[in-house]
Amino acid sequence: MSAAVGSPFPAVAVEQHRRRGRAAAVQVRSSAMAAAAPILDDLRLRCATPLPLLRHVADAMAADMRAGLAADGAGELKMIPSYVYSLPTGNETGLFYALDLGGTNFRVLRVQLGGKDKRVVDSESEQVSIPKEIMHGTTEELFDFIAARLSSFVAKEGGNFRLQRGRQREIGFTFSFPVKQTSIDSGILIKWTKGFAVAGTAGKDVVACLNAAMERQGLEMRVSALVNDTVGTLAGAHYWDEDVMVAVILGTGTNACYIERNHFIPKLRHLGPVTGNTIINTEWGAFSDCLPLTEFDRDMDADSINPGEQIFEKTISGMYLGEIVRRVLAKMALESDLFGHSFADKLAEPFVLRQVLHVSASDIQIIFFLSTFWCWSKLNHKHYLRTPHLCAMQQDSSNDLGEVQLILRDVIGVDRSSLAERRVIVDVSDCIVKRGGRLAGAGIAGILQKMESDSSGLVLGRRTAVAMDGGLYENYPQYRTYMTEAMVELLGPKDSENIVVEHTKDGSGIGAALLAAANSKYAAHQPST
Numbered sequence: 001m002s003a004a005v006g007s008p009f010p011a012v013a014v015e016q017h018r019r020r021g022r023a024a025a026v027q028v029r030s031s032a033m034a035a036a037a038p039i040l041d042d043l044r045l046r047c048a049t050p051l052p053l054l055r056h057v058a059d060a061m062a063a064d065m066r067a068g069l070a071a072d073g074a075g076e077l078k079m080i081p082s083y084v085y086s087l088p089t090g091n092e093t094g095l096f097y098a099l100d101l102g103g104t105n106f107r108v109l110r111v112q113l114g115g116k117d118k119r120v121v122d123s124e125s126e127q128v129s130i131p132k133e134i135m136h137g138t139t140e141e142l143f144d145f146i147a148a149r150l151s152s153f154v155a156k157e158g159g160n161f162r163l164q165r166g167r168q169r170e171i172g173f174t175f176s177f178p179v180k181q182t183s184i185d186s187g188i189l190i191k192w193t194k195g196f197a198v199a200g201t202a203g204k205d206v207v208a209c210l211n212a213a214m215e216r217q218g219l220e221m222r223v224s225a226l227v228n229d230t231v232g233t234l235a236g237a238h239y240w241d242e243d244v245m246v247a248v249i250l251g252t253g254t255n256a257c258y259i260e261r262n263h264f265i266p267k268l269r270h271l272g273p274v275t276g277n278t279i280i281n282t283e284w285g286a287f288s289d290c291l292p293l294t295e296f297d298r299d300m301d302a303d304s305i306n307p308g309e310q311i312f313e314k315t316i317s318g319m320y321l322g323e324i325v326r327r328v329l330a331k332m333a334l335e336s337d338l339f340g341h342s343f344a345d346k347l348a349e350p351f352v353l354r355q356v357l358h359v360s361a362s363d364i365q366i367i368f369f370l371s372t373f374w375c376w377s378k379l380n381h382k383h384y385l386r387t388p389h390l391c392a393m394q395q396d397s398s399n400d401l402g403e404v405q406l407i408l409r410d411v412i413g414v415d416r417s418s419l420a421e422r423r424v425i426v427d428v429s430d431c432i433v434k435r436g437g438r439l440a441g442a443g444i445a446g447i448l449q450k451m452e453s454d455s456s457g458l459v460l461g462r463r464t465a466v467a468m469d470g471g472l473y474e475n476y477p478q479y480r481t482y483m484t485e486a487m488v489e490l491l492g493p494k495d496s497e498n499i500v501v502e503h504t505k506d507g508s509g510i511g512a513a514l515l516a517a518a519n520s521k522y523a524a525h526q527p528s529t
Contacts, residue, residue, distance in 0.1 A: 033336075033338075033418075033420050033421070033424070034336075035335065035336030035337065035338075036332045036335075036336040036338045036424060039328070039331060039332050039335070039336065040332075040424060040427060040428065040431075043294065043328060043428065043431050044431055046292060046293075046294045047292055047294060047431045047432065047434070047435040048292065048435075049292060049434070049435055049438040049439060049442075049486070051489050051490070053290065053292060054438060054439075054441075054442040054445075054486055054489065054490055055442075055490065056290040057289070057290045057291065057439060057442040057443070057446065058442045058443070058445045058446035058449060058490055059446065059449075060287075060289035060290045060446070061077075061284070061287060061289075061442070061443050061446030061447065061450075062446045062447070062449055062450035062453070063075075064076050064077045064287060064289065065077055065079060065282065065446070065447070065450050066450070068282075069260070069264060069265050069266060069267060069280070070266045070267060071266070071267050072267060076286045076287050076288060076289070077282050077283060077284060077286060077287060078281070078282070078283040078286070079280055079281075079282055079283075080181060080280065080281040080282075080283060081181065081265065081268060081278055081280060081281075082181065082184075082227060082228075082231045082257070082278060082279040082280065082281055083181060083182075083183050083184040083278060084184060084225070084227065084231060084235070084278055084279045084515060084519075085184070085276055085277070085278055086518045086519055086523065087235055087238050087239075087259075087279075087515075087518055088235060088238065088239040088514040088515065088517060088518040089518070090115070090116045090119060090239065091115055091116060092113045092115070092514065092517035092518060092520075092523075093113050093114060093115045093164075094112075094113055094163070094164050094167065094517065094520075094522070095110060095111075095112050095113075095157075095161050095162060095163045095164070095169065096110070096111055096113065096169075096170055096171070096172070096513045096514070096516045096517045096520070097109065097110050097111075097150075097154070097169060097170070097171040097172070097221065097513060097516070098110075098111070098171060098172045098173075098174065098509050098510065098511075098512040098513035098516065099146070099150060099171055099172070099173050099174065099210075099512070100174040100176075100229070100232075100508060100509050100512065101146070101173070101174065101175055101176070101177075102174065102175070102176030102177070102194070102229060103176075103194055103195075104129065104130050104135065104194075104195065105127050105128060105129050105130065106127070106128055106130065106146060106149075107125055107126070107127045107128075107509055108125060108126050108128070108149065108150050108153045109123060109124070109125035109509045109510065109512075109513060110123065110124060110125075110153070110154075110157065110161055110513070111123040111510055111513045111514075112160050112161050112162070113514075113517055119239075119240075120510070121160055122159070122160035122161065123510060123513075124161075125509065126149075126153055128146075128149045130142075130145065131145075135195060135196050135197065135198065136196075136197045136198070137198060137199070138198065138199050138200055139198055139199065139200045139201040139204065139209055140213070141198075142198050142201070143209045143210055143212070143213035144213050144216060144217070146210065146213065147210065147213035147214045147216065147217045147219060148217055150171075150214070150217075150219065150221075151214075151217045151218075151219045154169065154219065154221070167522055168220050168221065168222055169219075169220060169221040169222075170221065170222055170223075170224040170516045170517075170520050170521070171221055171222070171223055171224070171513075171516055172223075172224065172225040172226075172227060172232070172511075172512030172513050172514070172515045172516035173206075173207060173210060173223045173225065173226045173227070173512065174227055174228065174229055174232050174508055174509065174511075174512040175187065175206055175226060175227075175228065176228055176229050177189060177190075177191075177192060177193055177194070177196070178190040178191055178193065179206065179226075181226065182205075184224075184225055184226065184519050185207055185223055185224055185225060185226055185519070186205050186207050186208070186226065187205065187206055187207060187226045188203060188204065188205055188206075189201050189202050189203065189204060189206050190202065206226070207223045207226050210223055211223055222521075223516075224515075224516045224519050224520055224521065225512065225515035225516045225518075225519045227508075227511070227512055227515055228255075228281055229249065229255075229508040230247055230248075230249050230255045230256065230257045230281060230508070231247070231257050231279050231281055231511070231515075232507065232508030232509065232510075232511030232512045232515065233247040233249065233257075233467055233469045233504055233507040233508045233511055234246070234247035234257055234258075234259070234279055234467055234511070235279075235511035235512075235514050235515045235518075236467075236504060236507035236508065236509075236510050236511030236514060237465070237467030237502060237504040237507055237511070238467075239511075239514050241465050241502065243462075243463050243464055243465040243500070244465040244466070244467050244502070245258060245259050245451065245459065245464050245465065245466070246258040246259075246444065246447055246448065246451075246464075246465075246466040246467070247466070247467040247468075247469070247504070248440075248444060248466060248467070248468050248469075248470075248473075249468075249469050249470045250316070250317065250318070250440060250468065250469075250470040250472045250473040250479075250483075251317070251318055251469070251470030251471045251472050251473070252317065252318050252319045252470075252471070252472075253285060253313055253317050253318075253319060254284070254285055254312070254313050254316055254317040254440070254470070255281070255282070255283060255284060255285060256282050256284045256443065256444070256447060257279050257280060257281045257282060258279070258280060258282070258447050258451065259277050259278075259279055259280075260277060260278060260279070260280045260451075261276075261277050261454065261455075262274040262275060262276055262277060262278055263275075264454050265278070265280070282447070284312060284443055285310045285312050285313030285317070286309065286310055286311070286312065286313075287311070287312040287443070288311035288312060291311060291312065291315055291439065292435065293311075293315070294324075296324050296327040296328055296331075297311075297314065297315065297324060299327060300314065300320065300323055300324060300327060300350075301314060303350065312439070312443070315435070315436060315439055316436040316437075316439050316440045316443075317436075317472065318387045318470075318471065318472040318476075319387075321387045321390060321432055321433060321436055322385045322386040322387040322388075322389060322390055323350060323385075324432050325385060325390060325428055325429050325432050326347065326350065326385045327350075328428050328432075329347055329385075329412075329425065329428060330347040330348055332424070332428075333347050338421060338424065339408075339414045339416075339417055339421060347412055385411055385412060387472065387476070388475070389407050389411055390429040390432075390433060390476075391475065391476045391477075391478070391479075392407060393407055393425060393426055393429055394426060394429055394430060394433065394478050395477075396426070400419060401419060401422040401423065401426065404417075404422040404425055404426060405417060405422060408422070408425065430478070433476070433478055433479055433482065434478075434482045436479065436482075437478070437479040437480070437481070437482030437483040437486070438482050438483065438485070438486040439486075440479075440483045440486075441482070441483040441484065441485065441486030441487040441490070442486055442490060444466060444483070444487055445486070445487050445490040445491055448460065448464070448466075448491065448499065449490075449491075460491065460495040460498055460499070461495075461498065462498060463498050463500060464498060464499055464500070465499075465500045465501075465502050466499065466500070466501045466502065467502050467504040467507065468501055468502065468503050468504065469503070469504050469505065469506065469507055469508070473503070474503060474505065484501065487499065
């Protein structure tokens with residue numbers, strides 16, 4: 001996930017506009033609104049997501065899924081096999097650990113499982129901040145640091161947590177960096193992202209690195225499952241509801257995974273006949289076919305650190321919605337004198353990564369690595385228009401849109417605004433959020449329709465659950481509404497009644513522990529309950 005950088009407006013143009021504003025004693029608000037109207041009308045037209053377009057998106061998503069399953073690089077979606085052939089059933093018993101590494105903090109968790117009757121007897125976790133020098137150090141330094149903190153956490157084991165006699169501790173490893181997974185318990189790091197620059201790790205098996213570090217610490221523990229956060233979310237939700245077949249994260253970034261029959265994964269046939277199912281990590285943020293894009297999307301993409309990549313993510317996820325709205329408002333203010341002489345510097349300032357590096361490491365982690373946009377408000381709240389601000393403005397039901405006025409003043413720096421101008425702000429926000437929510441719904445429908453087609457009617461004809469995690473989905477009611485409305489339109493009222501969307505908050509951690517249990521070397525000896 002990447003923040004957009006760069007401004008679409010040169011400093012000279014902004015300064016000239018500011019001087020014109022100071023020279024004008026009185027602004028004609030009606031004239032400004034009339035000039036802004038065509039921009040809003042064009043935005044509505046280009047962001048429109050009618051049913052035929054949504055069908056194109058859903059069909060293209062399904063087609064690209066098939067291409068990615070056939071061969072690596074055949075489509076935009078990577079369709080990465082997770083090698084998770086055994087999902088938790090509820091029969092699992094014993095003590096299992098999880099390690100969630102995806103940013104400048106990592107989390108360690110332990111869970112005591114009691115089988116079908118008791119399920120999760122108890123769980124507890126700790127979060128550890130990674131020093132910058134470790135993030136920029138060597139492979140051994142990073143994994144030794146992690147293993148040492150994990151060892152300290154294990155040393156506090158007690159109470160309801162008991163390791164069965166004769167067993168080695170096992171851990172599920174959630175690793176949210178690009179890897180080429182080669183089995184359920186191995187994966188080669190492709191490259192570090194998210195501010196990490198650890199020397200010597202690329203091209204190595206990260207599980208082997210962690211196992212070696214734990215051995216150096218004298219910690220009797222082995223990694224039995226390597227997963228990403230989306231796969232962990234699906235596993236955690238499936239533990240409680242066996243009808244869960246799909247998991248989607250809609251937060252700062254976005255991704256989706258689902259349960260696929262091995263028969264429909266041609267690129268794995270070289271492994272020989274494989275029956276059963278596995279979880280496929282779609283990496284759907286890279287999808288781009290048929291998307292209704294605007295000049296603002298294209299400019300933001302061009303100014304980002306990964307131009308031409310992650311277009312679906314840049315259209316539907318929380319990291320980008322506020323930035324797109326800012327760019328629309330900046331054009332309106334520059335070309336139509338929206339806000340009159342109160343044209344603010346902040347409208348010309350994009351959400352620039354280098355402008356937030358002065359905050360604490362934990363706040364940087366909150367932006368990039370928790371897959372929840374809601375915590376953005378912790379970081380430099382008064383300086384940038386963010387997705388939570390869009391939500392707050394859309395929730396404003398007052399006659400004078402007072403909350404919108406406060407956000408314009410405190411966040412953007414517009415001291416005076418008319419009610420008509422505030423309504424324009426809400427309309428612009430709604431255009432971008434509606435498009436994002438409906439496209440997300442089309443993506444989910446595309447996954448379900450692909451599964452339905454391959455199963456001869458065994459998905460939509462019965463109860464099927466979609467596990468959802470992420471702050472955007474959790475905290476933005478309008479976004480949720482637009483997403484579900486699009487799913488109903490595409491699936492039809494009858495089939496959509498069988499689709500249940502379940503919010504699974506922070507399920508990836510316990511999901512990794514559950515996958516460690518399901519893929520335990522002792523799994524064959526689990527007692528039936």
